[in-house]
Amino acid sequence: MPSITFIEHDGTKHVVEIDAGTTARDAAIDNDIPGIDGDCGGNCACATCHVFVADEWIDATGKAEPESNEAELLQFADDYKDNSRLACQIPVTDDLDGLVLHTPMGQH
Amino acid sequence: MATKLADIEDIYAIPLDKFNVAQPELWEAGVIEPYFDRLRKEAPVHYCAESQYGPYWSITKYNDIMEVEMNHKVFSSESSLGGITIDDPDSRGEGNDMEYPMFIAMDPPKHDAQRKTISPMFAPSHLALLADNIRARAGEIFDELPIGEEFDFVDRVSIELTTQMLAILFDFPWEDRRKLTRWSDVATGTPESGIVESWDQRTEELFECAEYFKKLWDERINEEPRKDLISMMAHADATKDMPYMEFLGNLILLIVGGNDTTRNSITGGVLALHEHPEEFAKLVADPSLIPNLASEIIRWQTPLAHMRRTALEDVEVGGKLIKAGDKVVMWYLSGNRDEEVIEDPYEFKVDRKGARRHLAFGFGVHRCVGNRLAEMQLQIVWEEILKRFSRVEVVGKPELIYSTFVRGFKTLPVILHK
Ligand code: HEM
Numbered sequence: 001m002p003s004i005t006f007i008e009h010d011g012t013k014h015v016v017e018i019d020a021g022t023t024a025r026d027a028a029i030d031n032d033i034p035g036i037d038g039d040c041g042g043n044c045a046c047a048t049c050h051v052f053v054a055d056e057w058i059d060a061t062g063k064a065e066p067e068s069n070e071a072e073l074l075q076f077a078d079d080y081k082d083n084s085r086l087a088c089q090i091p092v093t094d095d096l097d098g099l100v101l102h103t104p105m106g107q108h
Numbered sequence: 109m110a111t112k113l114a115d116i117e118d119i120y121a122i123p124l125d126k127f128n129v130a131q132p133e134l135w136e137a138g139v140i141e142p143y144f145d146r147l148r149k150e151a152p153v154h155y156c157a158e159s160q161y162g163p164y165w166s167i168t169k170y171n172d173i174m175e176v177e178m179n180h181k182v183f184s185s186e187s188s189l190g191g192i193t194i195d196d197p198d199s200r201g202e203g204n205d206m207e208y209p210m211f212i213a214m215d216p217p218k219h220d221a222q223r224k225t226i227s228p229m230f231a232p233s234h235l236a237l238l239a240d241n242i243r244a245r246a247g248e249i250f251d252e253l254p255i256g257e258e259f260d261f262v263d264r265v266s267i268e269l270t271t272q273m274l275a276i277l278f279d280f281p282w283e284d285r286r287k288l289t290r291w292s293d294v295a296t297g298t299p300e301s302g303i304v305e306s307w308d309q310r311t312e313e314l315f316e317c318a319e320y321f322k323k324l325w326d327e328r329i330n331e332e333p334r335k336d337l338i339s340m341m342a343h344a345d346a347t348k349d350m351p352y353m354e355f356l357g358n359l360i361l362l363i364v365g366g367n368d369t370t371r372n373s374i375t376g377g378v379l380a381l382h383e384h385p386e387e388f389a390k391l392v393a394d395p396s397l398i399p400n401l402a403s404e405i406i407r408w409q410t411p412l413a414h415m416r417r418t419a420l421e422d423v424e425v426g427g428k429l430i431k432a433g434d435k436v437v438m439w440y441l442s443g444n445r446d447e448e449v450i451e452d453p454y455e456f457k458v459d460r461k462g463a464r465r466h467l468a469f470g471f472g473v474h475r476c477v478g479n480r481l482a483e484m485q486l487q488i489v490w491e492e493i494l495k496r497f498s499r500v501e502v503v504g505k506p507e508l509i510y511s512t513f514v515r516g517f518k519t520l521p522v523i524l525h526k
Contacts, residue, residue, distance in 0.1 A: 039464045045471035078231040106232030
C-alpha cells in the first residue's frame with residue numbers, strides 16, 4: 001500500500017496509507033486532511049482539492065497538462081504555482097509510495 | 109409548502125411535450141420540485157418547444173449538469189448569444205434589449221482574465237481578514253432585534269446583512285448602502301415581479317447605478333490600489349478600460365452575485381430549521397456542525413435555480429440531440445434533489461455526510477467565485493443566532509419570489525425567543 005504525506009500550511013504532517021488505483025484526492029477526503037474539500041466528488045470540476053507537489057516529487061507526478069480542464073481550473077486557485085495540481089488528477093500508483101503534498105490554507 | 113396529492117396527479121397527467129417548468133407562477137407558489145421529480149424520472153434531458161422564454165432544453169440530473177458545465181467549448185455563456193439566464197435580452201422590448209456584458213456571461217479566455225482581477229478578494233487568507241468585521245456587524249443587527257415580537261426576517265436581517273457584506277466588499281458609502289439592495293432587486297426584477305413598473309424604469313435605474321459607481325471609480329483610479337472590488341477592477345489591465353456597458357454589467361454581476369443568493373440562503377436556513385426542529389436540536393447540542401449546516405442550507409435552498417448556456421454545435425447529452433443554437437437550461441435545484449447522487453435529497457440534515465457535494469455553486473470555470481464568502485456569512489449568522497436566541501420561530505407563510513432564476517423569499521415573519 002503506497003503512503004502519502006500531506007503537510008498543512010502550518011507544517012502539521014499527516015501520513016496516510018492508500019490503495020493503489022485511487023487518487024490523492026480520495027486519500028485526503030477519506031482521512032479528513034484539513035485544507036482539502038473535493039466538492040465535486042473527484043471529477044475535476046471544482047478545483048477544491050488544490051495541492052502543491054513537493055519539489056522532489058514533481059517529476060514523478062508530472063505537472064498539470066497545458067489546456068487540460070485541470071490547468072484551466074487551477075489558474076483560478078488561490079496562490080496558484082508551477083507545482084500546483086488537483087489531487088483528483090493524481091492517480092496513486094506504487095511508484096508514488098512516499099509522495100509528499102502540501103495543502104493550502106483553504107480551498108477557494 | 110407541501111404539495112397536495114391532487115397536484116402530483118395533475119403533474120403526471122401533463123403530456124411530456126407540453127411540460128414546462130419555466131413558469132414563474134409555479135416557483136412563486138412553491139410547488140416546482142415535484143415537476144422536476146417527474147422530469148428526472150421520465151425525461152431527464154427534456155425539450156420544451158413553447159414557453160414564455162421560447163423553446164429550451166432542461167437538464168435535470170446532477171451528472172448531466174456537471175457534463176454541460178465542464179464543456180464550455182460547446183455550451184457557451186456568451187451574453188450576445190443570450191447569456192446565462194433563460195430569458196433573452198430582447199424579451200425586454202425595444203430600447204431595453206441591450207446586453208450587459210459581464211464575465212459570468214463570457215467564455216474563456218476573456219472570462220478568465222476578468223475573473224482573476226477580483227478573485228483575490230475571496231481568497232481564504234483575505235476572507236479571514238474580513239471575518240471579524242462581518243461578525244461585528246452581524247452582532248449589532250441581532251442585538252437590536254425585538255424578542256417575542258413579530259417582524260420580517262428578510263428585511264431586518266437577511267437583506268441588511270448581505271447589503272452590509274456587499275458594502276464592505278465595494279467599500280461603498282455606508283449610509284447609501286440600501287441602494288445596493290435596490291439595484292440588485294432591479295437587476296433581477298421584471299415588470300411582472302412587481303419590482304419595477306416597466307422595462308424602461310429598470311433600464312433607468314441601472315444607469316443610475318452605473319453613474320453612482322462611475323464617481324467611485326473615478327476617485328479610486330487616481331488613488332493607490334486597495335483591496336475593494338472597485339479599486340481592484342480600476343487598476344487591473346483586464347478591466348480598467350472596459351466599455352461603459354461592460355463596466356455596468358460587471359458591477360451588476362458583483363452586486364447580484366453576492367446579494368440575492370446569500371440573502372435567500374440566510375432566510376432559507378431559518379425556515380428549514382423551523383420546519384425541522386429535531387435538526388435544530390442537533391445543532392444546539394453540537395454547534396461544531398455549523399460549517400456542515402451552511403452547505404446543507406445552500407443545497408436545500410439552491411438560491412440560483414438555474415444557469416443557461418447556448419449550444420455552439422450539435423451535441424448529445426443524456427442520449428438527446430441538442431442542436432447548435434439551442435438554449436440549454438441547467439436546473440441546479442433539480443440536480444440538488446437527484447437521488448442518484450444525493451442520498452435522501454428531500455431530507456434536511458445538519459449532519460449530512462458529504463454536504464459539500466451539492467451543485468448550487470455550479471462547476472467548471474464559472475463556479476461561484478464568492479462561494480467561501482457565502483459559507484462564511486452563513487456560518488457567522490448561525491453562530492451569532494445560537495449565542496443569543498433559543499429559537500427562531502416562523503409565525504406565518506413566507507412569500508416567495510416570482511422567478512425561475514432567483515429562488516427565494518420576499519418576506520418571512522418570525523418571532524425570536526430568548
Ligand atoms: C449561497 C450563495 C451563492 C450561491 C448559491 C451562488 C451561486 C452561483 C452560481 C450558480 C454561479 C454560476 C456557476 C456556473 O455557471 O457554473 C455563480 C457565479 C458567480 N458568483 Fe455566486 N453564489 C453565491 C454567492 C456569491 C457571493 C457572496 C458572491 C460575491 C460577493 C458571488 C459572486 C459570483 C460571481 C462574481 C460569479 C461569476 C463567476 C464566473 O463567471 O467566473 N456569489 N454563483
